[in-house]
Amino acid sequence: MAGNKLKSKETKKKPEPVNPGVLKPDKEAEVKVKELVKDERTHKVVGTILLLLALYLFIAFTSFLFTWQEDQNLVWNNGFNILFKDDVVVENTLGRLGAVVSYWFFVNGFGLASYLFCYMLFIFGVNFIVGRRVFRVARNLKYIIFGLLYISTTLAFLGYKAEFPFGGALGNQLNRWICGFLGSVGMGLLLFVVGFVWCIWKFNMQFKWPESKPKPPKPAPVAPVEPVVANAKPVVAEASFIPSIPQEPEEEILPSKPNTLKDNGSIHLTLPEDEEEFEQEYQLHVKEDIVTPNVTYIPPVATPVTAEEDLEQEELEAAMQLVMEERDEPEEEDVPPVMEPTKRKDRNAVNDIAFEIKPIPTEDEVHEEEEFTAPQRVLSSDPYEPTLDLRDYKYPGIELLENHGSDKIVQDAAELEKNKNQIIDTLKNYDISIQKISATVGPTVTLYEIVPAAGVRISRIKNLEDDIALSLAALGIRIIAPIPGKGTIGIEVPNVKKTIVSLRNMLASDKFQNSTMDLPVAIGKKIDNENFIADLAKMPHLLMAGATGQGKSVGINTLLVSLLYKKHPSQLKFVLVDPKKVELSLYKLIEKHFLAKLPGEEDAIITDTKKVIHTLNALCIEMDLRYDLLKEAGTRNIREYNNKFTQRKLNPQKGHRFLPFIVLVVDEFADLIMTAGKEVEMPIARLAQLARAVGIHLIIATQRPSVNIITGTIKANFPARIAFKVSSKVDSRTILDTGGAEQLIGQGDMLISYNGEVVRLQCAFVDTPEVEQVAEFIGDQRGYTDAYMLPEYIDEKDNEGKELSLTDRDNLFEDAARIIVSTQQGSTSLLQRRMKLGYNRAGRLMDQLEAAGIVGPSMGSKAREVHVKTEADLEEILNDLL
Numbered sequence: 001m002a003g004n005k006l007k008s009k010e011t012k013k014k015p016e017p018v019n020p021g022v023l024k025p026d027k028e029a030e031v032k033v034k035e036l037v038k039d040e041r042t043h044k045v046v047g048t049i050l051l052l053l054a055l056y057l058f059i060a061f062t063s064f065l066f067t068w069q070e071d072q073n074l075v076w077n078n079g080f081n082i083l084f085k086d087d088v089v090v091e092n093t094l095g096r097l098g099a100v101v102s103y104w105f106f107v108n109g110f111g112l113a114s115y116l117f118c119y120m121l122f123i124f125g126v127n128f129i130v131g132r133r134v135f136r137v138a139r140n141l142k143y144i145i146f147g148l149l150y151i152s153t154t155l156a157f158l159g160y161k162a163e164f165p166f167g168g169a170l171g172n173q174l175n176r177w178i179c180g181f182l183g184s185v186g187m188g189l190l191l192f193v194v195g196f197v198w199c200i201w202k203f204n205m206q207f208k209w210p211e212s213k214p215k216p217p218k219p220a221p222v223a224p225v226e227p228v229v230a231n232a233k234p235v236v237a238e239a240s241f242i243p244s245i246p247q248e249p250e251e252e253i254l255p256s257k258p259n260t261l262k263d264n265g266s267i268h269l270t271l272p273e274d275e276e277e278f279e280q281e282y283q284l285h286v287k288e289d290i291v292t293p294n295v296t297y298i299p300p301v302a303t304p305v306t307a308e309e310d311l312e313q314e315e316l317e318a319a320m321q322l323v324m325e326e327r328d329e330p331e332e333e334d335v336p337p338v339m340e341p342t343k344r345k346d347r348n349a350v351n352d353i354a355f356e357i358k359p360i361p362t363e364d365e366v367h368e369e370e371e372f373t374a375p376q377r378v379l380s381s382d383p384y385e386p387t388l389d390l391r392d393y394k395y396p397g398i399e400l401l402e403n404h405g406s407d408k409i410v411q412d413a414a415e416l417e418k419n420k421n422q423i424i425d426t427l428k429n430y431d432i433s434i435q436k437i438s439a440t441v442g443p444t445v446t447l448y449e450i451v452p453a454a455g456v457r458i459s460r461i462k463n464l465e466d467d468i469a470l471s472l473a474a475l476g477i478r479i480i481a482p483i484p485g486k487g488t489i490g491i492e493v494p495n496v497k498k499t500i501v502s503l504r505n506m507l508a509s510d511k512f513q514n515s516t517m518d519l520p521v522a523i524g525k526k527i528d529n530e531n532f533i534a535d536l537a538k539m540p541h542l543l544m545a546g547a548t549g550q551g552k553s554v555g556i557n558t559l560l561v562s563l564l565y566k567k568h569p570s571q572l573k574f575v576l577v578d579p580k581k582v583e584l585s586l587y588k589l590i591e592k593h594f595l596a597k598l599p600g601e602e603d604a605i606i607t608d609t610k611k612v613i614h615t616l617n618a619l620c621i622e623m624d625l626r627y628d629l630l631k632e633a634g635t636r637n638i639r640e641y642n643n644k645f646t647q648r649k650l651n652p653q654k655g656h657r658f659l660p661f662i663v664l665v666v667d668e669f670a671d672l673i674m675t676a677g678k679e680v681e682m683p684i685a686r687l688a689q690l691a692r693a694v695g696i697h698l699i700i701a702t703q704r705p706s707v708n709i710i711t712g713t714i715k716a717n718f719p720a721r722i723a724f725k726v727s728s729k730v731d732s733r734t735i736l737d738t739g740g741a742e743q744l745i746g747q748g749d750m751l752i753s754y755n756g757e758v759v760r761l762q763c764a765f766v767d768t769p770e771v772e773q774v775a776e777f778i779g780d781q782r783g784y785t786d787a788y789m790l791p792e793y794i795d796e797k798d799n800e801g802k803e804l805s806l807t808d809r810d811n812l813f814e815d816a817a818r819i820i821v822s823t824q825q826g827s828t829s830l831l832q833r834r835m836k837l838g839y840n841r842a843g844r845l846m847d848q849l850e851a852a853g854i855v856g857p858s859m860g861s862k863a864r865e866v867h868v869k870t871e872a873d874l875e876e877i878l879n880d881l882l
């Protein structure tokens with residue numbers, strides 16, 4: 001066999017003439033038109049020429065406006081010959097050519113609308129020079145064509161008596177024809193209606209009428225505030241909680257809601273119409289299912305918010321607060337105030353830890369059911385809607401993302417045939433015969449599935465990995481023997497032409513749009529082109545590894561952007577750890593919407609190792625607090641808890657609040673482990689073990705998947721793992737428990753180990769400018785007053801050696817004292833819950849309260865005795881302590 005091979009190589013070589021002296025110049029002289037066309041410099045030259053043309057036309061046209069009377073006759077009389085007649089003198093600034101061109105555009109063409117050609121050349125020129133689609137071509141071309149027809153006809157209609165060719169020949173012709181058909185009045189009306197409709201469509205003009213619309217009839221109100229509550233909430237709640245419900249109700253709602261219409265309708269306006277294929281597919285889907293991406297996006301802003309309604313809402317909240325306060329506090333005058341960690345009750349409870357003085361209930365031990373007085377009960381029948389925190393929040397539109405080339409897989413029949421034959425030949429060389437071979441073309445690799453002849457041992461094929469790679473002269477060949485559940489052997493061969501999987505298309509897919517997952521993430525495409533969309537909440541944590549430059553950062557962006565497209569700021573918070581300092585900095589813009597940070601920190605994106613340790617510990621405290629809340633509520637996970645809370649079965653007065661999901665992202669885990677070791681590993685391991693049920697999920701990426709970084713503890717708690725290309729089989733084993741990642745071809749080619757399966761995916765691609773656009777879009781909207789505050793963590797080491805003295809009191813001492821005295825419960829966990837503190841700090845506060853004589857000594861698991869009985873006494877003690 002080997003001899004045969006050699007022979008064929010020799011015969012191939014023979015006919016080649018060896019004459020380097022002749023060959024060299026020939027090769028250099030060869031000009032490849034394809035390459036020239038693709039060359040960046042060619043684009044820039046073309047761009048420059050187009051811009052110059054735009055400028056030329058603009059000057060010629062503008063000059064024509066002033067010189068048309070003089071030049072018109074000359075051009076008319078001489079036609080194009082005027083260009084060659086030196087003796088003819090024209091007035092146009094750009095000479096005879098300027099006069100002729102302007103004449104043809106204005107008189108024989110489109111009149112004043114001819115300026116649109118300058119615009120067209122300008123956008124083409126800019127796009128070519130910049131090398132990017134700064135202006136969307138298809139959309140602008142549509143506007144230009146519409147403009148040419150509409151403007152020329154309108155101007156011809158309005159200026160039909162004028163000598164100047166306002167509408168040009170086209171405008172005059174159309175005007176004549178339509179006027180004959182509809183009459184002048186009909187023509188005027190038609191033009192007006194078309195213009196008006198266009199403006200509505202383009203700018204979604206707001207009409208003030210809806211404001212004076214009577215409110216939908218409601219049952220007779222019990223209290224003055226009820227109708228508003230009952231009116232305002234269900235619409236939003238319904239839309240927000242059932243995003244993928246059949247859309248008939250949506251259609252009924254649409255006409256009465258200008259903003260909703262804008263959000264839904266904007267699909268048609270804002271899609272990049274130059275990607276015809278995508279658009280067709282997309283709109284088809286929109287029509288068929290009536291489920292548009294933005295339909296899913298709009299829920300929280302279902303109702304247009306007018307200033308009046310805003311006011312109403314404020315009043316309503318004030319009223320609600322009043323109702324609650326009245327209920328809680330019958331003797332307002334007598335009860336001293338206490339610090340409560342809330343600003344506007346449950347509405348901002350999620351995010352607000354600023355303390356504000358407000359009356360507190362005298363009896364804290366009343367049962368939840370008993371606590372709701374009559375008016376409260378009416379209010380509580382409306383589910384709590386967390387998205388009302390930022391009710392005018394708009395979800396980012398799909399148009400903010402780019403389409404990176406066509407998502408259509410390029411199938412090269414010749415390549416398929418060649419690879420197939422090579423595989424068959426190679427196997428034949430080793431006396432392995434096969435029954436059948438089939439191919440599935442994926443975005444980056446093609447999977448050849450082989451059914452071997454009876455009696456062939458699978459391990460023999462598996463051992464031929466390198467030989468097949470050699471015969472195909474390709475890197476990144478992976479043999480899956482056998483393919484689980486299929487009874488075939490798979491050979492993955494990289495495609496010569498790879499397809500980029502745009503995140504945009506994945507997010508626009510039905511699967512993502514209609515997903516009801518808690519934290520859906522669009523990760524990439526499988527070999528059979530199926531979109532791989534998973535629920536991060538179920539993973540429940542994700543470990544990513546890959547050598548440098550193989551697509552980790554893009555992968556992280558893909559996950560984060562997916563979540564930003566599906567979640568409202570009230571439902572999700574990110575804790576971003578970026579030791580490299582530059583990878584996640586883009587997300588700074590969404591600090592007040594989606595980020596969480598430590599109290600008192602300036603920057604929400606954590607880059608400093610010390611702060612990382614504090615943040616991780618703070619997250620552990622948050623986890624413990626959430627577990628306490630879950631326990632109190634008698635629920636097992638965040639879903640049940642939040643359901644109960646939204647049904648108003650949990651009392652915010654007792655520290656209950658809507659719990660947003662928290663996703664911790666660590667971009668370079670190895671770096672942290674190297675610098676902080678166990679201090680980082682311990683809280684991460686704790687979170688990974690326990691945090692899932694309370695809605696805290698981790699995404700951890702590392703360049704170095706070595707065993708001292710991805711330790712057994714970490715690995716055991718990260719069942720979902722992603723491997724981009726790694727440098728060795730050992731690394732692949734460390735991350736996936738199996739080889740294969742070293743065979744990947746980079747650029748987002750990855751293996752994901754999830755649910756016990758290892759699947760090869762092409763990671764969805766989202767470029768940094770796209771992430772920036774999305775972040776800007778969100779960042780420009782009204783956000784919370786600050787980032788979501790994590791509980792404070794005080795490093796024990798920082799306090800070591802500090803004597804417990806009253807002069808060195810915690811600055812929350814007074815607040816804690818008031819809570820303890822008003823509730824008459826010397827309980828550390830009460831302080832923890834009420835003040836969102838970690839156990840250590842709450843314990844220290846309790847010790848200080850003991851030292852001040854406010855509470856008695858610790859009594860084991862029971863609450864301490866409270867020595868100060870009234871708040872008046874407490875104020876005296878506090879004054880003495882000053």
Ligand SMILES: Nc1ncnc2c1ncn2[C@@H]1O[C@H](COP(=O)(O)OP(=O)(O)OP(=O)(O)O)[C@@H](O)[C@H]1O
Nearest residue numbers: 500547548549550551552553554747748763764765
């Ligand atoms: N899914 C993808 N599709 C296409 N190209 C990709 C994809 N992911 C990454 N690339 C290409 O690979 C380059 C490097 O990716 P990325 O910056 O994500 O690597 P990295 O692993 O984060 O590197 P480092 O660890 O050095 O930061 C990108 O600039 C992009 O050109």
